[in-house]
Each structure stands twice: as C-alpha cells, then as structure tokens.
Amino acid sequence: MAGSREQFGSKLGFILAAAGSAVGIGNLVGFPVGAAKNGGGAFLIMYAIFVAFICLPVMIAEMTVGRASQKDPLGALTNLSGHNRGWRMAGWLSIITPFMIAVFYLVITVWIFGYLFESSIGNLDELAQPETFGNFITSSNLFIYMAGVVAIIYAILRGGVKEGIEKAAKILMPALFIMLIILVVFVLTRENAFAGVRYYLIPDISKIDAGVVNGALAQAFFSLSLGMGIMITYGSYIDTRANLPSSAKLVALTDTAVAFAAGLMILPAIFSFNPEVNPDELSESSISMIFSYLPQIFLELQNSIGYFGASAVASFFFLLVFFAAITSIVSIFEVPVAALMSEKGMERKKALLLCVSLLIVFSAFCALSFGFVEFFTNFVSYAGADRSFFDLVYDVFYDTILPLNGLLICLFVIYRWKKHNFNEELDRGAPEFKNSLFERYVNFSLGTFIPGILLLIFVNTVALKYFGVALIG
Ligand code: PHE
Numbered sequence: 157m158a159g160s161r162e163q164f165g166s167k168l169g170f171i172l173a174a175a176g177s178a179v180g181i182g183n184l185v186g187f188p189v190g191a192a193k194n195g196g197g198a199f200l201i202m203y204a205i206f207v208a209f210i211c212l213p214v215m216i217a218e219m220t221v222g223r224a225s226q227k228d229p230l231g232a233l234t235n236l237s238g239h240n241r242g243w244r245m246a247g248w249l250s251i252i253t254p255f256m257i258a259v260f261y262l263v264i265t266v267w268i269f270g271y272l273f274e275s276s277i278g279n280l281d282e283l284a285q286p287e288t289f290g291n292f293i294t295s296s297n298l299f300i301y302m303a304g305v306v307a308i309i310y311a312i313l314r315g316g317v318k319e320g321i322e323k324a325a326k327i328l329m330p331a332l333f334i335m336l337i338i339l340v341v342f343v344l345t346r347e348n349a350f351a352g353v354r355y356y357l358i359p360d361i362s363k364i365d366a367g368v369v370n371g372a373l374a375q376a377f378f379s380l381s382l383g384m385g386i387m388i389t390y391g392s393y394i395d396t397r398a399n400l401p402s403s404a405k406l407v408a409l410t411d412t413a414v415a416f417a418a419g420l421m422i423l424p425a426i427f428s429f430n431p432e433v434n435p436d437e438l439s440e441s442s443i444s445m446i447f448s449y450l451p452q453i454f455l456e457l458q459n460s461i462g463y464f465g466a467s468a469v470a471s472f473f474f475l476l477v478f479f480a481a482i483t484s485i486v487s488i489f490e491v492p493v494a495a496l497m498s499e500k501g502m503e504r505k506k507a508l509l510l511c512v513s514l515l516i517v518f519s520a521f522c523a524l525s526f527g528f529v530e531f532f533t534n535f536v537s538y539a540g541a542d543r544s545f546f547d548l549v550y551d552v553f554y555d556t557i558l559p560l561n562g563l564l565i566c567l568f569v570i571y572r573w574k575k576h577n578f579n580e581e582l583d584r585g586a587p588e589f590k591n592s593l594f595e596r597y598v599n600f601s602l603g604t605f606i607p608g609i610l611l612l613i614f615v616n617t618v619a620l621k622y623f624g625v626a627l628i629g
Contacts, residue, residue, distance in 0.1 A: 161226050162317035164393050169322035171406050174390050176325040176483030177381045178411035179332065181264060184477050186442035188419035190375060193438060194368045197359030202369065206376040207408050210606055213598045214382050214562055215404045217569045222391025223400065224581040228495040229385035236573045243572060246564045250385035253561055254491040256553040257384060259518040260546055261488065262305065265481040267293065267447060270301045272474035280467045283451035293526045302519065306512060312486050313493060313508055317393050321486060328479045335476045336417055343425045352424030355435055370613060379411055383561035385491045396584040429456040522546040539624035556617050563610035570603035
C-alpha cells in the first residue's frame with residue numbers, strides 16, 4: 157500500500173495545504189478580538205511564545221510521525237507502536253476527533269456561506285438586524301447552503317491529494333493573502349482607524365490572568381490544527397526530501413502572521429466604521445462577532461461609500477473567511493477519509509461518500525440544535541446546565557479531547573516510538589537539524605513540560621466543563 161500512496165507534488169504545495177488547514181475562522185475573527193480584549197500587545201507576545209515554544213514542537217512531532225509511517229493517524233500509531241492495543245485506541249481517537257470537529261465546523265462554514273450569499277445579493281441591511289442571525293440558523297434554507305458547501309468539499313477531496321487538496325490550497329491561499337492585504341489597507345486608510353490599532357497593540361499586562369493564559373494556549377493549539385491528526389495525515393503525503401522542521405516553522409509563521417494581520421483589519425474596522433464603540437462590550441465569541449456584530453459594522457460603511465460599496469466590502473470579507481474555512485474543513489475531513497482508505501482498503505470515492513453521508517447526518521443534528529428541534533436543543537445536561545447537541549460535540553471534542561490528543565502524541569513520540577527513531581526521521585531532509593540546539597529543545601520539551609501543560613489543561617477542562625469546578629482561571 158505504502159508504495160502507491162498519494163503525495164503532494166511540491167514542498168510549496170505541502171506548506172500551503174498545511175497553512176490552509178491552520179488558517180481558519182479562529183485566525184480571522186477569534187484571535188483579533190481575543191487579543192484586543194485580553195491585554196493587546198501583552199497577549200500577542202504571549203501567543204507568539206506559545207506558538208514557538210509549545211505548539212511548534214508538537215507540529216513537528218505530528219508531521220514526523222506521519223512521514224515515518226506513511227499512514228493515517230490510526231495506521232501510524234498502530235504501526236509505529238508495534239501494534240500495541242492502547243496506542244491503537246489513541247489512534248482511533250485521532251480519527252474520531254477530526255470527524256466530530258468537522259461536524260461542528262461544517263455548521264459554522266455553512267452559516268458563513270449563507271452570509272456570503274445574502275450579502276452578495278444585496279441583503280446586508282437585513283443581515284445587520286439583531287434578530288436575523290437567530291432566524292437564519294433556524295431556517296430550512298440552511299440545508300440548501302449545506303448542500304452547496306458539502307459539494308465543494310466533496311469536489312476538492314475527490315481530486316485526491318495533488319489534484320484536489322494541493323490544487324485548492326494553491327488557488328485559495330494566495331487569494332486569501334491578497335484579499336486580506338486589500339482589506340487591511342482599505343480599513344487602515346479609513347478615518348479613526350488608528351484608534352483600533354492602538355487598542356489592538358498597546359500592551360496591558362493587568363488583563364493577563366490564569367484564564368487568559370489558558371485561553372491563549374488553547375487558541376494557539378487549535379489555530380495550528382494540532383491534536384486533530386491533520387499534520388500526521390499531511391505529513392504522510394510528503395517524502396524524505398522535505399525539510400520538516402523548516403516546513404513546520406513556515407506553517408506556524410504563516411498562521412500567526414495571518415492572525416496578526418486579521419487584527420489589523422477587524423479592530424480598526426470596528427473603530428472606524430462605528431466610532432462610538434465601547435471596546436469592553438466586544439464579544440469574544442467568534443460566532444457572535446461574525447454573524448451579529450460585523451454585519452452592523454459593514455452597514456455603517458454605507459455613509460461613506462454607499463450601500464453597494466458596503467455590501468461589496470461585506471461580501472469580500474465573507475469570501476475571505478469562507479476560503480479560510482474551506483481549506484480547514486477539507487484538511488480535517490481528509491483524516492477519516494485517509495483512514496478508511498488505508499485501514500479498510502477502500503477506494504477514495506467510496507471512503508469519501510461514506511464519510512460525507514455521516515457528516516451530513518451529524519451536522520444536521522448540530523444545525524438543528526439551535527431551537528429547530530427540541531431534542532437536539534436540550535440534548536444533555538451537565539455542570540448544572542442544559543446543553544445542545546452542538547454544545548456537546550464542541551465541549552467534548554474541541555475543548556476536552558484536543559489537548560488530550562496533543563498530550564498523547566508527545567508521549568507517543570518520546571516514550572513509545574522513542575527519541576532516536578523520531579530524530580532519525582526528523583533529520584532526513586534536514587541534516588542541519590541534527591544535534592542542533594533546536595532539536596535538543598524539541599526532544600526535551602516534548603518529553604517534559606509540553607505534555608505536563610497539556611495534562612493540566614485537560615484536567616482543568618474536565619473539572620470545569622463537566623463538574624463545574626474551576627481549578628485554574
Ligand atoms: N486552524 C483552524 C482555525 O483556526 C482550526 C481548524 C482546522 C478547524 C481544521 C477545523 C479544521 O479555524
């Protein structure tokens with residue numbers, strides 16, 4: 157099987173695909189607002205440190221495991237552990253997790269697609285009404301948009317690694333960079349924009365507490381697409397000539413640069429288009445920012461560039477977010493597809509059809525969780541509150557299992573697969589990395605404090621989410 161495995165056509169293709177996975181909704185909206193509200197420049201520095209010293213080693217570990225095994229995460233953990241039962245179970249977890257994250261991420265992508273469509277046909281004024289979002293997510297039109305998004309995902313993944321994922325990344329990512337730069341320049345040249353820049357960048361250490369630190373690390377971890385088996389899967393599509401440490405650095409840098417640039421777009425836009433804004437009232441949730449708040453901000457633009465101009469800017473923004481979301485969801489969805497192909501010997505088309513069918517069913521449950529159907533809306537109850545099906549998937553897989561998967565991969569690489577095997581694979585294609593200070597750092601951190609921190613986050617999340625007990629933050 158390994159001989160016939162599909163491969164990325166070029167190093168650049170691999171980096172763009174991995175960066176496409178990393179750059180997502182979190183970068184464009186969640187990060188800027190989180191940073192601005194939680195200490196500005198102080199948050200940015202902390203985030204950069206987390207990316208460089210905690211997330212980068214984990215990304216390198218995932219890519220290396222993928223390349224060494226030339227397998228999906230389940231196959232990788234099974235083979236490299238010598239068919240150990242426990243590690244095979246961890247492998248299962250890294251197939252189910254991306255699938256379930258894809259389930260809720262699809263719902264958000266569908267909403268974005270709907271907003272893109274509505275704003276481009278001239279309905280921005282309606283999108284800016286406070287009750288619109290609530291109505292939108294309980295309307296049956298949602299399923300039409302869902303069909304559209306699923307068709308796009310299917311079309312990309314049907315093309316396979318080189319003709320599908322890589323080609324899409326090579327078109328969508330440069331387009332995304334250009335659109336982002338255009339929007340940043342447009343926003344920064346508006347009146348009053350610099351109030352937003354100041355709010356974004358001026359450090360305020362007093363806002364940093366344990367909760368903010370925890371949130372920044374979780375954001376960095378999610379943003380780099382770690383713990384989801386994606387970097388293992390993409391790593392399995394490259395050969396030994398690729399330089400893994402430098403590829404991982406580039407991916408991390410691109411992801412962080414996009415997040416930073418997004419801050420130079422979102423915050424100045426808020427301050428410039430709506431000068432009366434009270435920064436403390438900005439919501440930190442990406443969801444309510446994108447769908448309830450930003451359309452109002454875009455509508456304000458009609459005073460200076462007219463309704464048509466405001467709608468064009470809004471559509472351009474939603475297109476940008478949509479591109480970011482599509483490359484992310486494609487990457488996460490490739491994981492279960494790849495697993496079915498190599499573990500069950502299925503053809504790509506068959507594996508894809510099976511996964512897509514399941515995705516539609518589960519995502520429909522999620523989409524129906526917002527008051528549409530009572531059963532899914534009040535699906536379970538824990539820590540003293542009713543939770544919807546969407547909340548459950550989000551809490552369990554995003555908040556809880558992601559750090560656990562990260563923890564497992566660190567332990568796996570250092571203590572099961574063993575350091576010397578890891579380093580040997582890592583040094584292929586990166587001879588200058590051998591015995592370097594950075595390599596020693598990666599080895600040391602993966603075996604000690606990174607799993608320690610991830611364990612702490614995991615325990616804290618379980619205590620808080622399911623038992624209502626706050627240990628930190
Ligand atoms: N990095 C993505 C983001 O910031 C996270 C993600 C990746 C989500 C892949 C889903 C799938 O939005």
